[in-house]
Amino acid sequence: MITRRSFLKHTLAGLGVAGGFATNLASFNAFAADTSEYKALVCVFLKGGMDGHDLLIPYDLTSWGKFEALREPILSAFDGAPDGLSPRRRENLIALSSTNSNGLVNDGREFSLSQEMLEVAELYHSNKMAFVGNVGPLLEPITRQDIDNGGGSVPPRLFSHNDQQSIWQAGQPEGASSGWGGRFGDIMQAAGANSNAAFTAITTRGQSIFVEGNNVNAFQLSTSGGKAISQVSGSSSAFREAYDNNLRGIGKDRSNLIRNDIMDMTNTAIDNNATIRTAFGTSTGSEAFPSTSLGQQLSIVARMIANRDNLGMKRQIFIVGDTGYDTHSNQASELGLKHIEISQAMNAFYNETVAMGLENNVTTFTASDFGRSLVPNVSGTDHGWGNHHMVMGGAVNGGNIFGNVPEAEIGHDYEVGRGRLIPQTSVEQYAYPLARWFGLSLSETQESLPNLDSFDATALAGLLS
Amino acid sequence: MRKETLFNLIRLTVLALMLSSCGGASSDKATIVLSEEDKPPSDEEAAAFLMQATFGPTESSISELQQIGYSAWMIAQFNQPVADMVEETRALSVGTTSNLKFNYHSLEVFYKLAISGSDQLRQRAAFALSEIFVTSTIPSAIIRKSLLHASYKQIIQEGAFGNFRDLMEEVTYHPLMGVSLTYIGNQKANPDTGSAPDENYAREILQLFTIGLTELNEDGSVKKSGGSEIEIYDNDDITELAKVFTGLYWANKSFDGRVTLHNDEESDTSRLVMHDEYHSEGSKSFLGGQVEGSGDEDISGALDIIFNHANVAPFICTQLIQRLTYSNPHGSSYTSRCVNAFNTGLYTLPNGTVIGTGERGDLPPVWAAILLDDTARSLDRYNQEDYGKAREPIIGFIHWARVSDVNDFDVDETTLRGTLGDDDFGQTPYQSPSVFNFFRPGYVPAGTSMGDLNKVVPEFQVMTSTILVNYANTMKSFTTRASDEIGFVPHYTKELALAADPEALTNHINLLMTAGRMDEHTLEGIRNTLNAIELPDESASRSDALLERVRLAMLLAVTSSEFRMQF
Structure with a gap:
C-alpha cells in the first residue's frame, strides 16, 4: 500500500515538525496494529452543523473588532441574557491562555470561549483539551481562487446535512458502505484486539456510518444499557419456543433478503443486548453525568469502558450524537444552552476516565456536518463548510490550537461567501493522529483513509502523544 | 386560484362519469363481472394490495375489494370526503387544559382516522407524503401546539389527492413548516446589521421536498456525465432562492422578525401572510429561472420553476413507491410508469377508465400507477429476492x-x-x-445481505438493536x-x-x-x-x-x- 511517492511525502513533511521525523520512521517499521493496552476513540457528533465561529471566538482587540462588526445581530441577541445566558461581549468571554506554538499566537492573535464553556476552558488550561481550527472535508488542498477559476475539485453535495455528515464519517455522501471509525475497527479486530467483535464499534444514538466497517458492524447501545425481550407470564413452552423462533428466525424461510435481514438483525440485537446485561450486571453508572442526551450517552460509553475486561475489549470506537446545532434562527439562546450541555458532558466524561485511571487511554473528539456562515441571518447562521473542533484526553497536547483559524473577514483565500470557511485541514489530516495514537500502522492508516495521500498527513502530528 | 378550481371541476366531472360507467356498483354488486386484471386473484392478494394501499386489511375491506375490483375501489377511495382534522382536534380539546400542552389531541385524531377511517387510501397516501414534507419537532415547543399540527395534517390529507404543485404551495404557506424550517419572520438582507436571508427553506424545499441534489433519469436512476453525478444547483442558487422566502409571518400577528410561537388558534390554523416590506426586492435567479415581483408573486413563480424541473417526478415517484410497495425501484420501468402518470396527470385503470385531470402533478394517477403496476401486483414478486419493504x-x-x-x-x-x-x-x-425523516430513502444498511448488494432498506435505519x-x-x-x-x-x-x-x-x-x-x-x-x-x-x-x-x-x-x- 505504501508507494514511493507517499513515503517521500510523509518523510519530507515530517521534517518540518519537531519530532515528527523520528515518530514517522519508527512507525513506518510497524506494519501491524498495536493492540497492547486498552484504548478508545470517542467521536462526539454535533448534528446540524455546529457554529465554530461561536466556539473559538477572536479575543485580541483587532480580531474581536472584526468579529463584532460581522456578528452584531447575534451578539445583541445575547445582550438580553436569554435563558440566563451570559452576554457575548468581549468582557464576558473566557480568554484562552497563549501556550500555542503554531504561529497563530505569534501573530498576536488571541482566542476565547463563551462563559457557558467554562469546563472546556478549564480542560484547555490544564492541557487536556486542544482545538483544531478550520477542519473539514476536502479532496485536495484548495483556495477560493482555485474555486473561482474553476480549478481543483471539491467534495460533492456541499452544505447538505445528511451528505456532509456522511462525508465527514465515511468520505462519501449518503449511501456509503463504511466509515473510518469502522475501518479502524476492522484493523483492530483483525489484529485480535477484542474477543467480542460485536462491541468493537458502538453508537449510542441512531445508526451512524462512522462506526460501520467492512467486517465490523456497529452495535447500537441504549443509554439504559442492555435491553431484554419481556416474556409473557404464565405462557406455555410451546409459545415461548414459537416466540423465540419468530424473533430469532430459527427454522424460517430465508429466500427474501429483507425478511432474512430482519431476522438476523433481531437475533443479533437480542444476543448483544443480553451480553451487555450480563457484563454490566447490577453495577450502576456514574451519577456525575448531566441528565442531558449527550451526558447520558457519554455516561453509557463510560460504563461500557468500565466493563472492558468483562467483555474482553482492548480497542473500541464510539460515536455519540447530539442534535440541535442547525441554528438558522434564535442561535443566541439555542446554541448558548448547547454550550452548557457540551461543556458539562465532556467534562464529566473526562473526569470519569480519570476516575478509571484511563485518561491517557481515551481520546474524545468532536465532529459536525459543517461549520456555519460568519455573516448571520436575522437571528441565526447558515450552512458552511470548514469548522473548528475539540480534541480531549490525557494523551492530547492540550492548551494548543492546531490548524488555522482564519480572521473574521470576508473575501480571504479560505472564504466562500458569507464567511463560510474553506477547510485548511482535511478530515483525513484530523483523523491521522487519532489513527496513529489508536495503534494503526502508517500503512493501515493509509488503508483506512484512502484520500490521505492527497495531503500532508503529519500536519497535526503534534496533536497527540 | 381560478386555475385550481377549474382543475377540481374537471376532476369531479371525470369521476362522476366513471361512477356512472360502473353501473351503480354499490346497488347492484352481483351483476358486476370483473376483468382478470381488475380482480384480485385471491383473498391473499386482496389483502396484500390493502397492505400497500391502506393501513392494513380487514375482513370487510378484503370482501369489498373482491366484489368491486381494483378500479372501482380506487375511484371510491378518491371520492371519500376529507375529515376535518382541525375541528375534530378542537372538539377533543374543549374543556381540557392540561392535555393541550402536548400534541395528543392532534395525534389522537390521526390515529382515529388511520385506524378506523373509511378513507384508507387517503390516510396511507398522506402518511407517505408526511415522510417527504417532514416537519420536525424542533424547536421542541411546537410539539405542544395541537391545532397547529392538526392544521398541517389537514393540508397533507387534502393535498394527497390534489396536484403536487398545490401541495408545495400549501406546505410553503403553512406555519408549522415555517417554524420547522425557520422562515417565519425571515426577512430581506439588512445593510445596517449585515444580516442575510435565512437559507434553510430554500435548501430543503429543493433537496428534500421536490428535486433532490443531482439530476435523475426518468426511471429514477442517477444521471451521469463522464462517470460523475450532476449537481443541479450550487450555493448561489440557494442564496438567491432564500430571498424568495422572506416576508412571511403568522396570520393575525404583526411581523417581528423572529420564529416566535403564539398562543392563538387563528394564527395556528391560517396560512402565513406576506409582508412585502420585509420581502427581498429585485430579481432572484436560480435553477436557470428568474422571478421579480411582490412576495406572493415571487413565491408562486419560484414554486413554478421548481415544480417544472424534470427531477420532480422521478424524485417523488421513487420515494412514494418506497413508502408503499418496494424499497428499490430506482432505475426500473416501474418508476418510469409512475413518472409518466405524474407527468401526464393520467392513468388508465384496469377497467379502462382513465383517471386524472390531465395536468402534470395530479396525484391520484400517481397512487394508481404505484399500486396497480404489474411490479406490485404480479405474483412473480414473491420469487424476487429483494422484493418488498420493511x-x-x-x-x-x-x-x-x-x-x-x-x-x-x-x-x-x-x-x-x-x-x-x-x-x-x-x-x-x-x-x-x-x-x-425517521429514515433516509438512500439508507444502505451496513452488515446485511441487502446492504452487501448495495440495496437500500430505508426503514432499517430506525430498526436499531434497541428499537428491535x-x-x-x-x-x-x-x-x-x-x-x-x-x-x-x-x-x-x-x-x-x-x-x-x-x-x-x-x-x-x-x-x-x-x-x-x-x-x-x-x-x-x-x-x-x-x-x-x-x-x-x-x-x-x-x-x-x-x-x-x-x-x-x-x-x-x-x-x-x-x-x-x-x-
Whole structure:
C-alpha cells in the first residue's frame, strides 16, 4: 500500500515538525496494529452543523473588532441574557491562555470561549483539551481562487446535512458502505484486539456510518444499557419456543433478503443486548453525568469502558450524537444552552476516565456536518463548510490550537461567501493522529483513509502523544 | 386560484362519469363481472394490495375489494370526503387544559382516522407524503401546539389527492413548516446589521421536498456525465432562492422578525401572510429561472420553476413507491410508469377508465400507477429476492390496531406519547426528530445481505438493536392490553369468535396480518401455542382462555418476520 511517492511525502513533511521525523520512521517499521493496552476513540457528533465561529471566538482587540462588526445581530441577541445566558461581549468571554506554538499566537492573535464553556476552558488550561481550527472535508488542498477559476475539485453535495455528515464519517455522501471509525475497527479486530467483535464499534444514538466497517458492524447501545425481550407470564413452552423462533428466525424461510435481514438483525440485537446485561450486571453508572442526551450517552460509553475486561475489549470506537446545532434562527439562546450541555458532558466524561485511571487511554473528539456562515441571518447562521473542533484526553497536547483559524473577514483565500470557511485541514489530516495514537500502522492508516495521500498527513502530528 | 378550481371541476366531472360507467356498483354488486386484471386473484392478494394501499386489511375491506375490483375501489377511495382534522382536534380539546400542552389531541385524531377511517387510501397516501414534507419537532415547543399540527395534517390529507404543485404551495404557506424550517419572520438582507436571508427553506424545499441534489433519469436512476453525478444547483442558487422566502409571518400577528410561537388558534390554523416590506426586492435567479415581483408573486413563480424541473417526478415517484410497495425501484420501468402518470396527470385503470385531470402533478394517477403496476401486483414478486419493504414499526402498530378492533384512541393514557428516540417504535407520526425523516430513502444498511448488494432498506435505519427489542416489548404490551385500560385496547371481535378452532384462527391471522405469507414453521408455532391453551368448560375461565389464545397468536403474528416486512 505504501508507494514511493507517499513515503517521500510523509518523510519530507515530517521534517518540518519537531519530532515528527523520528515518530514517522519508527512507525513506518510497524506494519501491524498495536493492540497492547486498552484504548478508545470517542467521536462526539454535533448534528446540524455546529457554529465554530461561536466556539473559538477572536479575543485580541483587532480580531474581536472584526468579529463584532460581522456578528452584531447575534451578539445583541445575547445582550438580553436569554435563558440566563451570559452576554457575548468581549468582557464576558473566557480568554484562552497563549501556550500555542503554531504561529497563530505569534501573530498576536488571541482566542476565547463563551462563559457557558467554562469546563472546556478549564480542560484547555490544564492541557487536556486542544482545538483544531478550520477542519473539514476536502479532496485536495484548495483556495477560493482555485474555486473561482474553476480549478481543483471539491467534495460533492456541499452544505447538505445528511451528505456532509456522511462525508465527514465515511468520505462519501449518503449511501456509503463504511466509515473510518469502522475501518479502524476492522484493523483492530483483525489484529485480535477484542474477543467480542460485536462491541468493537458502538453508537449510542441512531445508526451512524462512522462506526460501520467492512467486517465490523456497529452495535447500537441504549443509554439504559442492555435491553431484554419481556416474556409473557404464565405462557406455555410451546409459545415461548414459537416466540423465540419468530424473533430469532430459527427454522424460517430465508429466500427474501429483507425478511432474512430482519431476522438476523433481531437475533443479533437480542444476543448483544443480553451480553451487555450480563457484563454490566447490577453495577450502576456514574451519577456525575448531566441528565442531558449527550451526558447520558457519554455516561453509557463510560460504563461500557468500565466493563472492558468483562467483555474482553482492548480497542473500541464510539460515536455519540447530539442534535440541535442547525441554528438558522434564535442561535443566541439555542446554541448558548448547547454550550452548557457540551461543556458539562465532556467534562464529566473526562473526569470519569480519570476516575478509571484511563485518561491517557481515551481520546474524545468532536465532529459536525459543517461549520456555519460568519455573516448571520436575522437571528441565526447558515450552512458552511470548514469548522473548528475539540480534541480531549490525557494523551492530547492540550492548551494548543492546531490548524488555522482564519480572521473574521470576508473575501480571504479560505472564504466562500458569507464567511463560510474553506477547510485548511482535511478530515483525513484530523483523523491521522487519532489513527496513529489508536495503534494503526502508517500503512493501515493509509488503508483506512484512502484520500490521505492527497495531503500532508503529519500536519497535526503534534496533536497527540 | 381560478386555475385550481377549474382543475377540481374537471376532476369531479371525470369521476362522476366513471361512477356512472360502473353501473351503480354499490346497488347492484352481483351483476358486476370483473376483468382478470381488475380482480384480485385471491383473498391473499386482496389483502396484500390493502397492505400497500391502506393501513392494513380487514375482513370487510378484503370482501369489498373482491366484489368491486381494483378500479372501482380506487375511484371510491378518491371520492371519500376529507375529515376535518382541525375541528375534530378542537372538539377533543374543549374543556381540557392540561392535555393541550402536548400534541395528543392532534395525534389522537390521526390515529382515529388511520385506524378506523373509511378513507384508507387517503390516510396511507398522506402518511407517505408526511415522510417527504417532514416537519420536525424542533424547536421542541411546537410539539405542544395541537391545532397547529392538526392544521398541517389537514393540508397533507387534502393535498394527497390534489396536484403536487398545490401541495408545495400549501406546505410553503403553512406555519408549522415555517417554524420547522425557520422562515417565519425571515426577512430581506439588512445593510445596517449585515444580516442575510435565512437559507434553510430554500435548501430543503429543493433537496428534500421536490428535486433532490443531482439530476435523475426518468426511471429514477442517477444521471451521469463522464462517470460523475450532476449537481443541479450550487450555493448561489440557494442564496438567491432564500430571498424568495422572506416576508412571511403568522396570520393575525404583526411581523417581528423572529420564529416566535403564539398562543392563538387563528394564527395556528391560517396560512402565513406576506409582508412585502420585509420581502427581498429585485430579481432572484436560480435553477436557470428568474422571478421579480411582490412576495406572493415571487413565491408562486419560484414554486413554478421548481415544480417544472424534470427531477420532480422521478424524485417523488421513487420515494412514494418506497413508502408503499418496494424499497428499490430506482432505475426500473416501474418508476418510469409512475413518472409518466405524474407527468401526464393520467392513468388508465384496469377497467379502462382513465383517471386524472390531465395536468402534470395530479396525484391520484400517481397512487394508481404505484399500486396497480404489474411490479406490485404480479405474483412473480414473491420469487424476487429483494422484493418488498420493511414494514415501518408505526405502520405495523396501526395495522394491528385495525385488525384488532381498537376503537379508543386516547394517546395520553398510553405509552404512545413517548415513541420517539430509544422508546417503543422509534417513530411518532408527523414527529420526526429532523426534516430528514425517521429514515433516509438512500439508507444502505451496513452488515446485511441487502446492504452487501448495495440495496437500500430505508426503514432499517430506525430498526436499531434497541428499537428491535423495544418494538417486540411494546407490541407485547398492546396485544395483551387489559380491557379496563384506557386507549388502544384490542377488542378482537372476529378473532375471539374463531379462537376455539386453532386452525381457523391461525388462517384468519395469517390472511389479515401477512396476506398469507407466513411460512409453515411460523404457522405451526401459532397452532402449537393455541393448542397448548386448553379451553375449560366453565364459561368465565373459558373466555379467559380464548382471549389468551388470541393475544398470544397476535403477538406471534406481529413479531414474525413475515409481518415485519411487507411483500
